[in-house]
Amino acid sequence: MILLTNEHTLSNMQYRNMRIAYLIAIVITILLGLFSRKWSILLPSFVAQNAGDMLWAMMVYFGFRLLLVSKSTLTAIWLSFFFSFGIEFSQLYQEDWINQIRGTTLGALILGKGFLAEDLVRYTLGIIVASVLDKVTLKFPFRN
Numbered sequence: 001m002i003l004l005t006n007e008h009t010l011s012n013m014q015y016r017n018m019r020i021a022y023l024i025a026i027v028i029t030i031l032l033g034l035f036s037r038k039w040s041i042l043l044p045s046f047v048a049q050n051a052g053d054m055l056w057a058m059m060v061y062f063g064f065r066l067l068l069v070s071k072s073t074l075t076a077i078w079l080s081f082f083f084s085f086g087i088e089f090s091q092l093y094q095e096d097w098i099n100q101i102r103g104t105t106l107g108a109l110i111l112g113k114g115f116l117a118e119d120l121v122r123y124t125l126g127i128i129v130a131s132v133l134d135k136v137t138l139k140f141p142f143r144n
Contacts, residue, residue, distance in 0.1 A: 022063075081127060087112060
């Protein structure tokens with residue numbers, strides 16, 4: 001029984017460290033996304049046009065990994081697709097009350113403003129990049 005408790009504690013410590021890593025990834029991704037919007041003039045036009053949506057989807061993926069750290073990466077990938085695509089398709093709904101929310105900075109960052117099919121491609125690429133980064137970094141041990 002003591003052996004099981006020690007192993008269980010180790011797993012909890014690993015999950016805690018992974019959650020910290022995902023939180024850091026979220027913060028970095030948000031900062032990169034904000035910088036890509038604020039200083040888009042300094043970026044190549046292709047990057048300026050596409051980076052924000054890709055980074056948003058990456059942040060969504062890292063958020064699901066943070067919340068569901070004990071679940072598989074495939075679970076986070078599917079949830080990220082459902083969430084991101086759901087938000088994009090919700091932009092087809094244009095009523096005053098939701099457009100007022102979208103009219104705020106935070107509302108626009110989270111909900112977007114209008115449906116664009118190319119955003120679905122950007123989200124897909126962002127989720128793929130995030131999951132590859134996740135898989136690569138998971139090979140490193142999380143120790144206390």
